[in-house]
Amino acid sequence: MFEYFPGNYVWNLGVVAALNSGGLIDEIDRACRPIREAAAHGSDAGTPDFLRAWTALTDQLVAQAEAAEKAGHTRTAGQLYFRATNYLCQAERMLAHSDPNRVPTYRRVLELAQKSFDLRDPRVSRVAIPYEGTTLPGYLSAAPATDDGPAPVIVLVNGLDSTKEHMYGSAHWEELAARGISCLMLDQPGTGEALRLQGLTARIDTEAWAGAAVDWLEQRADVDASRIGIVGWSLGGYYAPRAAAFEQRFALCVAWGANHNWGAVQRRRLEREGERPVPHYWEHVLWVWGHDDLDTFISFADDVHLDGVVEKITVPFLIAHGANDRQIPLEYAHRSYEQAVNSPRRELRVFTPEEGAAEHIGLDHLPHVSTYIADWVADTFAEPGAPRTQ
DSSP: OOSSSSOOOOHHHHHHHHHHHTTEEEEHHHGGGGGHHHHHHHTTTTHHHHHHHHHHHHHHHHHHHHHHHHHTOHHHHHHHHHHHHHHHHHHHHHHHHHOOHHHHHHHHHHHHHHHHHHHEEEOOEEEEEEETEEEEEHHHHHOOOGGGEEEEEEEEESSSOHHHHHHHTTTHHHHHTTOOOOOEEOOOOSSSSHTTOOOOOOOOOOOHHHHHHHHHHOOOEEEEEEEEEEEEEETHHHHHHHHHOOOHHHHHHHHSSTBBBBHHHHHHHTTSOOOOOSSSSSHHHHHHHHHHHHHHHHHTTTTOOTTTTGGGSSSEEEEEETOOSSSTTHHHHHHHHHHOTTOEEEEEEEEOTTTSOOOOGGGGGGHHHHHHHHHHHHHTTTSSSSOOOO
């Protein structure tokens, strides 16, 4: 992948994610040039520098957006707020859980995202999903097809360190909308706003919160309840298949990165094998899962796997994985595929270095993976017995 900071995998991942989520290379270059030296000291040590540099870029874009909005140039303002949201998301993702800047930065991300919806993407709205006495935050993209009646919908779920704002920046919801499919971008327990502001930590039995999402969607007049699918990227490649295995109302499932045995990956990371997705890694992991002791957590994490689970998936199942994924071994993609023997339509798609999208969840060429998945979802929803999407 494009490596702006030689040897700093985590920061490079942030750069390519921002570039492939609507960022502009000139803006990102201006943010990154002052912190090249800091990058050489490792991903953990330089996170305050990363935050300062990318916040400065965000501030510049927000000032431009405010001026454009004041002048009545709402389209320009919306585009600026969109990119500002993208950049600040990447900076917030780098911070340690204990960093006092983390929550204030994330609250600002929420504010900028709402401004982007209002001015750029009015079909995206903030929603709250009832869940065990509280709610799960999400963004709902109502496809234009809903103007004419109920439409299919995808529940898009996070990984270890992403948020619904990263999903918004990815524009996967736009690809789905163009194909007549709505999208619920969900901050499930252990991710995004649910973790940062509500303290909801991750759980192994993902069908609990996934079922709550289906309950909510089934009550909406603009949703075709017979065509609700679930797509999960990164650690969502564990969350989504687990949910589809035990929540029988999902019509399809996509593992956007095959996290078949996340527990085994943690033991490898203890031995410094493979790359880590974020700085301050173990602090982040314990926060996500609600643990405070690493030894105890590692034993707990042994149960975060899909052996004996994917066999229970009885709906179409796509596994999309990068051939050069430095976080999650390619062998896990094959294992999920081989064990999904009861899926009526299972597919393994491995993205190669020659075509791009070979890194973790295809972040090095994200639109390539996104459109492939959107086409697969549309084709699957349009199989015999279901009306064809656009």
